[in-house]
Amino acid sequence: MDACGAAGAGIVIEDGHGNLRDIAYSDDRVRRLERLQVQTAEGPCVECVQLGQPVVVKDLVAVYERWPRFAEAATESGFLAVRALPLRFYGRTVGALNLFSYDGADCAPDRLPTAQAFADLAMVAIVQHSRAHESAAVHITRALAARSAIEQAKGMLVEDGHLTVEEGLEALRIHAARTGVGISRLAGGWCVARPPRGRCWARATASPAELPLGGGPPPRKRLRVQWCDGQ
Amino acid sequence: MDLTRVVQIMGNAIAEEDADALPGRLCLALDEVLEGDGTVLVLMAHLSHHRVLAASDKHTARLGELEFSLGEGPGLDAVARSAAVLAGDLTGGDGDRWPALAVTLAGSGLPVRAVFAFPLQLSGVSFGVLEVSRHRPGELDERESANGRIAADLASVALARSFEAAGQPLGAPTWPEESGVDGVEVDQAVGMVMAQLRAPADVALSTLRARAFAEGRTVGELALDVLGRRVSFKP
Numbered sequence: 001m002d003a004c005g006a007a008g009a010g011i012v013i014e015d016g017h018g019n020l021r022d023i024a025y026s027d028d029r030v031r032r033l034e035r036l037q038v039q040t041a042e043g044p045c046v047e048c049v050q051l052g053q054p055v056v057v058k059d060l061v062a063v064y065e066r067w068p069r070f071a072e073a074a075t076e077s078g079f080l081a082v083r084a085l086p087l088r089f090y091g092r093t094v095g096a097l098n099l100f101s102y103d104g105a106d107c108a109p110d111r112l113p114t115a116q117a118f119a120d121l122a123m124v125a126i127v128q129h130s131r132a133h134e135s136a137a138v139h140i141t142r143a144l145a146a147r148s149a150i151e152q153a154k155g156m157l158v159e160d161g162h163l164t165v166e167e168g169l170e171a172l173r174i175h176a177a178r179t180g181v182g183i184s185r186l187a188g189g190w191c192v193a194r195p196p197r198g199r200c201w202a203r204a205t206a207s208p209a210e211l212p213l214g215g216g217p218p219p220r221k222r223l224r225v226q227w228c229d230g231q
Numbered sequence: 232m233d234l235t236r237v238v239q240i241m242g243n244a245i246a247e248e249d250a251d252a253l254p255g256r257l258c259l260a261l262d263e264v265l266e267g268d269g270t271v272l273v274l275m276a277h278l279s280h281h282r283v284l285a286a287s288d289k290h291t292a293r294l295g296e297l298e299f300s301l302g303e304g305p306g307l308d309a310v311a312r313s314a315a316v317l318a319g320d321l322t323g324g325d326g327d328r329w330p331a332l333a334v335t336l337a338g339s340g341l342p343v344r345a346v347f348a349f350p351l352q353l354s355g356v357s358f359g360v361l362e363v364s365r366h367r368p369g370e371l372d373e374r375e376s377a378n379g380r381i382a383a384d385l386a387s388v389a390l391a392r393s394f395e396a397a398g399q400p401l402g403a404p405t406w407p408e409e410s411g412v413d414g415v416e417v418d419q420a421v422g423m424v425m426a427q428l429r430a431p432a433d434v435a436l437s438t439l440r441a442r443a444f445a446e447g448r449t450v451g452e453l454a455l456d457v458l459g460r461r462v463s464f465k466p
Contacts, residue, residue: 123388
C-alpha cells in the first residue's frame with residue numbers, strides 16, 4: 001500500500017454469475033466500503049469492473065452526486081481519494097483492486113505503474129491456478145508456432161526452388177493467394193506433415209534487373225513461381 | 232528484497248511507453264530483483280522452438296543458445312515442467328543434471344556458474360522462460376526464489392498483453408530484431424534440412440544439433456552455414 005500511496009486496499013472479483021464479491025481488504029473500513037459498493041452497485045470499483053478501465057477519484061467530495069452513499073461513507077471513514085484498477089486480462093475483467101487514500105496527491109500518475117503491477121499480481125494470484133488464462137497461453141504458443149512454421153516453410157522453398165529467403169517468402173505468399181489458403185495454415189500444413197518425396201514446391205525465375213534511370217537502388221528481382229505438384 | 236520492491240521494479244519496467252523495448256527492460260528488471268549478472272528472455276512455442284527476444288548480457292545470451300543447441304538445460308526443463316528450475320552450481324554440484332551443458336560450459340570459458348530459470352506461464356501453460364545467471368555459485372534462498380517466481384508471473388502477464396494487443400488470429404507482436412539474439416535463422420535452416428532429407432522438423436533439428444555438437448558449435452552458427460549453402464545434408 002505504501003508503495004503505491006494508499007491508506008487502505010481491497011479486492012473485489014466477479015464470480016461465475018456476474019456478481020461482485022469482496023474477497024480481500026486491508027482493514028475493516030475498507031471491508032465495509034467494498035461491501036457497500038457491491039450491495040448498492042455503485043462506486044468506483046463497480047464502474048471499474050464494468051468499464052475494464054482504471055477509475056481515479058482525486059476528491060471524493062466532488063462525487064457526492066455521482067455515488068451519494070459511497071462518497072459519504074468513504075469520507076466518513078476519513079478517505080479523500082480512491083483509485084480502482086481493473087484486474088483485466090485478454091479482454092476479460094475479473095475484478096478490481098481498490099486503493100483508498102487520505103490525500104488526492106496519491107493519485108499522481110507516477111504512482112500508477114506500481115499500483116497496476118499490484119493489481120496484476122492480485123489477478124495472477126487469483127487466476128494462475130484456474131483455467132482462466134489457459135486460452136491466452138494457448139494463443140501465444142499457437143502464434144509462435146505459426147511464425148516458426150512460416151520460417152521453416154520459407155526454408156523448404158529456399159532449398160527446393162534455389163531461392164533467397166526473401167523469394168521464399170514471396171513464393172509462399174503467391175501460393176497462399178492462389179490457393180486461397182492462409183499463409184499460416186499453408187506453412188503449418190507443410191511443417192506438421194512430412195514433406196512428400198520427390199515433390200518440388202517452387203521454382204523461381206528472376207528476370208534481369210532493369211536499371212533505374214539516374215542511379216538509385218536496384219529494383220527487386222521479379223519472381224515467377226512455378227508450382228510442381230507432381231511426384 | 233521485499234515484495235513491494237519487486238513489484239515496483241517490475242511495474243516500472245512494464246509500464247514504460249516504448250513497447251518495443253519491453254523484453255530488454257524485463258531482463259534488466261530480473262537482474263535487479265535477483266542480483267543477477269545477466270538475464271535472457273526466450274519465447275518457446277514448444278521444446279523444438281526457440282526465439283531469444285532479449286538478453287541483458289552476452290554471456291547469458293550465449294548460455295541460452297548453448298542450451299537449445301544441446302537440447303538440455305535448466306531453461307528447457309523449466310518450460311517442460313512449467314516450474315522454476317534452480318541450479319546453484321552448473322559446473323559443480325549440478326553438473327550431473329545436464330552433463331553435456333556442464334562440459335560445454337566448462338570448456339567455453341563462459342563465466343556463468345549459477346542459473347535460475349523461471350517459466351513464462353499462465354495457468355500452467357508455458358510459452359517461454361526467463362533465465363537469470365550469476366558468475367558466483369550459490370543457491371537462491373526461499374525469499375529470492377519466491378521473488379523470482381513473482382517477477383516472472385508479472386513478466387508473463389506483460390508479454391501476454393503484447394500478444395493481446397497484436398490482435399487476432401495468430402497475432403504476435405513484432406519486436407525489433409536484435410543481432411545475435413534470435414531463432415528465425417534456425418527455423419529457416421530446419422526448413423532447408425527438412426527439404427534436403429525429406430524428413431519432419433524434429434528429425435531436421437536433431438540432425439542439426441548432432442552436427443553442431445560434433446563440430447563444437449551452436450545450432451545457430453551452423454544454421455548460418457546451411458542458409459549460406461556451405462553445409463548441406465542432402466543424401
